[in-house]
Amino acid sequence: MSMIVPFGPQHPVLPEPLQLRLEIVDETVVSALPVIGYVHRGLERLAEQKDFQQDTYLIEHICGICSFMHSTTYCTGIEEIMNIEIPERAKYLRVAWSEMHRIHSHLLALGLLADAFGFESLFYQIWRTREHIMDAMEYTTGGRVMLSAACVGGVRKDINEEQKQFVLEKLALIEAEFKEEAHVLLDDYTVKARTVGVGVLDAKTAYERGAVGPTARASGLKMDHRMTGYFAYDKLDFEPVVENDCDAYARTKVRIREVFQSIDLIRQALSALPDTPLKTAFKGNPNGEAAVRAEQPRGEVIYYLKGNGTDKLARCRVRTPTFANVAPMLHMLNGCSLANVGVIVLSVDPCISCTER
Amino acid sequence: MKIVVMLKTLLFNLLKGPVTRKYPYEERPPFPGERGVILMPDESKCIYCGICARKCPSNALTVTRTPEKEWKYERFRCILCGACVEACPKKCLEFGDRKK
Ligand code: SF4
Ligand code: SF4
Numbered sequence: 001m002s003m004i005v006p007f008g009p010q011h012p013v014l015p016e017p018l019q020l021r022l023e024i025v026d027e028t029v030v031s032a033l034p035v036i037g038y039v040h041r042g043l044e045r046l047a048e049q050k051d052f053q054q055d056t057y058l059i060e061h062i063c064g065i066c067s068f069m070h071s072t073t074y075c076t077g078i079e080e081i082m083n084i085e086i087p088e089r090a091k092y093l094r095v096a097w098s099e100m101h102r103i104h105s106h107l108l109a110l111g112l113l114a115d116a117f118g119f120e121s122l123f124y125q126i127w128r129t130r131e132h133i134m135d136a137m138e139y140t141t142g143g144r145v146m147l148s149a150a151c152v153g154g155v156r157k158d159i160n161e162e163q164k165q166f167v168l169e170k171l172a173l174i175e176a177e178f179k180e181e182a183h184v185l186l187d188d189y190t191v192k193a194r195t196v197g198v199g200v201l202d203a204k205t206a207y208e209r210g211a212v213g214p215t216a217r218a219s220g221l222k223m224d225h226r227m228t229g230y231f232a233y234d235k236l237d238f239e240p241v242v243e244n245d246c247d248a249y250a251r252t253k254v255r256i257r258e259v260f261q262s263i264d265l266i267r268q269a270l271s272a273l274p275d276t277p278l279k280t281a282f283k284g285n286p287n288g289e290a291a292v293r294a295e296q297p298r299g300e301v302i303y304y305l306k307g308n309g310t311d312k313l314a315r316c317r318v319r320t321p322t323f324a325n326v327a328p329m330l331h332m333l334n335g336c337s338l339a340n341v342g343v344i345v346l347s348v349d350p351c352i353s354c355t356e357r
Numbered sequence: 358m359k360i361v362v363m364l365k366t367l368l369f370n371l372l373k374g375p376v377t378r379k380y381p382y383e384e385r386p387p388f389p390g391e392r393g394v395i396l397m398p399d400e401s402k403c404i405y406c407g408i409c410a411r412k413c414p415s416n417a418l419t420v421t422r423t424p425e426k427e428w429k430y431e432r433f434r435c436i437l438c439g440a441c442v443e444a445c446p447k448k449c450l451e452f453g454d455r456k457k
Contacts, residue, residue, distance in 0.1 A: 054414035
């Protein structure tokens with residue numbers, strides 16, 4: 001006989017309030033039903049009531065992890081509507097801060113994953129490494145998480161020579177420390193026992209259910225929106241990280257490799273910073289519509305923006321990556337054992353406050 | 358011997374002591390440019406134009422001209438974006454130490 005076990009919204013492994021109603025038979029999950037809506041804040045509606053430049057700071061508060069990426073994607077959308085070409089330096093700086101956010105997000109996710117399978121010292125160790133990148137962000141912009149560095153037409157902050165050296169030093173520290181931690185995540189016998197073969201999502205199902213980001217790339221799908229070369233990604237040397245094992249271990253491996261890739265991308269971006277102004281001046285209000293995409297740490301975010309010629313937007317719609325990853329996650333949960341639910345959920349790295357806005 | 362990797366880190370941590378500071382007895386000085394709190398050091402420079410209040414995304418600032426000229430800042434509504442600092446034509450706003 002089956003019974004329903006509620007998993008969350010308050011659960012030790014969940015960083016954010018998501019409830020999964022798990023139908024279990026003995027110890028096996030036979031189906032899972034997500035219940036969301038615990039942190040809905042009505043930000044899309046609020047964005048229609050503020051002016052489009054104020055929205056940059058509002059949109060940034062959609063997520064506390066990839067905040068800068070939300071605001072830059074939003075700005076890209078407005079720039080597309082208003083035909084604003086942003087200066088080269090702004091493009092490279094947007095890449096640098098986006099990649100810093102990716103490192104911080106992946107380290108956070110990997111730390112939480114370590115916590116989910118009960119390896120607390122590894123969790124603290126990874127989060128300790130993460131402090132380096134938080135310092136780099138704070139020194140370059142003045143804020144740890146809410147960088148407020150993006151604006152329509154470019155960026156508001158610059159990275160000077162001294163700050164660049166500081167960031168490079170911090171990157172070297174992260175690289176050295178994270179190499180050891182990655183070794184534990186990838187090679188430790190007990191860690192592997194918890195992640196290898198758990199939460200399998202084959203490539204076909206991943207594609208059909210619309211998986212994005214590391215979840216899709218760990219299932220062998222070569223999908224990374226950065227390949228389209230927005231901002232300055234077309235001028236930087238990078239190849240999407242793809243793994244073919246389809247399980248929680250592969251997703252961990254994709255994130256680990258992406259941390260090193262981001263370190264490399266920041267180094268490339270900072271060494272090639274062109275000497276141009278930071279933003280392009282513009283006049284008027286957005287009139288028209290645009291749909292823009294960007295690759296966030298959890299996958300592809302889509303912004304649909306519609307302006308009506310006034311300073312307030314007619315519509316601001318966000319499709320966040322976690323929303324796309326919920327359906328693949330439910331597939332992974334079918335047939336898993338109850339003890340693995342936490343590991344599977346965190347291997348997808350859900351961000352609920354993004355999803356519910 | 359995969360376990361030796363973590364062992365090395367653990368031994369290192371044991372010998373090196375804590376990495377955290379004994380806050381509040383020991384503090385890390387803020388980075389230059391840290392966005393702590395909005396301050397108006399010299400109110401005589403302000404012309405009460407209200408531009409800062411119009412730019413503020415979270416309605417943390419109110420500027421009134423009648424009956425009395427007043428510039429008011431609600432610290433707990435402020436999201437420290439810095440739009441007001443950037444927009445002020447008289448440059449009378451600045452970021453200050455968060456403890457003030
Ligand atoms: S923008 Fe500057 S001068 Fe104008 S009211 Fe605000 S603080 Fe005063
Ligand atoms: S920093 Fe931003 S939120 Fe705070 S008072 Fe200034 S404009 Fe308003």
